[in-house]
Amino acid sequence: MSAPDQIQLEICAGSVYSALAAQEGGAARVEFCDNLLEGGTTPSHGAIAVARDRLWITLNVIIRPRGGDFLYDEIEFEVMKRDILACRKIGVDGVVIGLLTADGDVDVARTRELVELAAPMQVSFHRAFDVARDPLKALEDVIATGCNRLLTSGQAPSALEGAAMLKQLNEIAGDRLIVMPGAGVRGHNIAELVRSTGCREYHSSGRAPRDSAMRYRNAVVKMGAPGQDEYAIVDTDAALVRELVANARGALAP
Numbered sequence: 001m002s003a004p005d006q007i008q009l010e011i012c013a014g015s016v017y018s019a020l021a022a023q024e025g026g027a028a029r030v031e032f033c034d035n036l037l038e039g040g041t042t043p044s045h046g047a048i049a050v051a052r053d054r055l056w057i058t059l060n061v062i063i064r065p066r067g068g069d070f071l072y073d074e075i076e077f078e079v080m081k082r083d084i085l086a087c088r089k090i091g092v093d094g095v096v097i098g099l100l101t102a103d104g105d106v107d108v109a110r111t112r113e114l115v116e117l118a119a120p121m122q123v124s125f126h127r128a129f130d131v132a133r134d135p136l137k138a139l140e141d142v143i144a145t146g147c148n149r150l151l152t153s154g155q156a157p158s159a160l161e162g163a164a165m166l167k168q169l170n171e172i173a174g175d176r177l178i179v180m181p182g183a184g185v186r187g188h189n190i191a192e193l194v195r196s197t198g199c200r201e202y203h204s205s206g207r208a209p210r211d212s213a214m215r216y217r218n219a220v221v222k223m224g225a226p227g228q229d230e231y232a233i234v235d236t237d238a239a240l241v242r243e244l245v246a247n248a249r250g251a252l253a254p
Contacts, residue, residue, distance in 0.1 A: 013032055210233050
């Protein structure tokens with residue numbers, strides 16, 4: 001757990017390039033994901049292996065077999081278990097999970113099973129929490145599963161809008177669980193979040209577009225979503241990470 005006078009920044013990295021930029025910018029930890037436009041899914045084994053080889057900061061990997069809701073069938077649950085075992089074998093520091101029941105509660109039994117399978121890795125519960133039906137019950141359920149950390153926007157569209165709930169969750173959790181605000185955390189608002197929530201860990205992507213190195217560009221054929229610039233690659237920017245870290249820590253200055 002972070003010291004009372006220390007802020008830690010976790011960067012949601014959608015590529016090895018982003019993970020290395022997070023490290024360069026001074027992040028304490030990477031949450032490694034694929035498919036960020038779907039909220040993040042489990043990256044490939046090859047990507048995880050390369051990230052593990054090149055990072056000296058903490059590497060956590062999201063364990064999410066698909067986008068969409070957080071109600072998983074038995075096949076999906078088996079995939080999650082095997083991905084956790086693969087992460088443990090490769091030396092990943094932690095995994096990030098989130099499972100709900102059909103009624104919108106934390107799936108305590110299966111989450112606890114994954115936590116136990118992941119040991120000795122740390123386990124974070126992700127923003128599945130933000131679509132649970134009762135945040136205070138969900139908080140106690142997440143704690144009961146043995147998770148070390150909760151990523152949440154306070155059940156609001158952004159962490160800034162959920163600041164009051166984040167403060168309440170942080171106070172209730174105390175030393176039992178790290179509450180980590182995420183969603184819309186930027187360099188211009190992280191200091192306000194530090195002051196208003198009392199939390200000491202924050203989650204952001206710190207992303208910006210960078211131009212493709214392609215010289216020949218076919219403007220007619222499109223592979224992605226309509227309107228998407230396929231010659232602009234959106235990745236974590238080390239300068240934005242440095243700004244986030246500096247502004248967060250500056251909020252604690254006397």
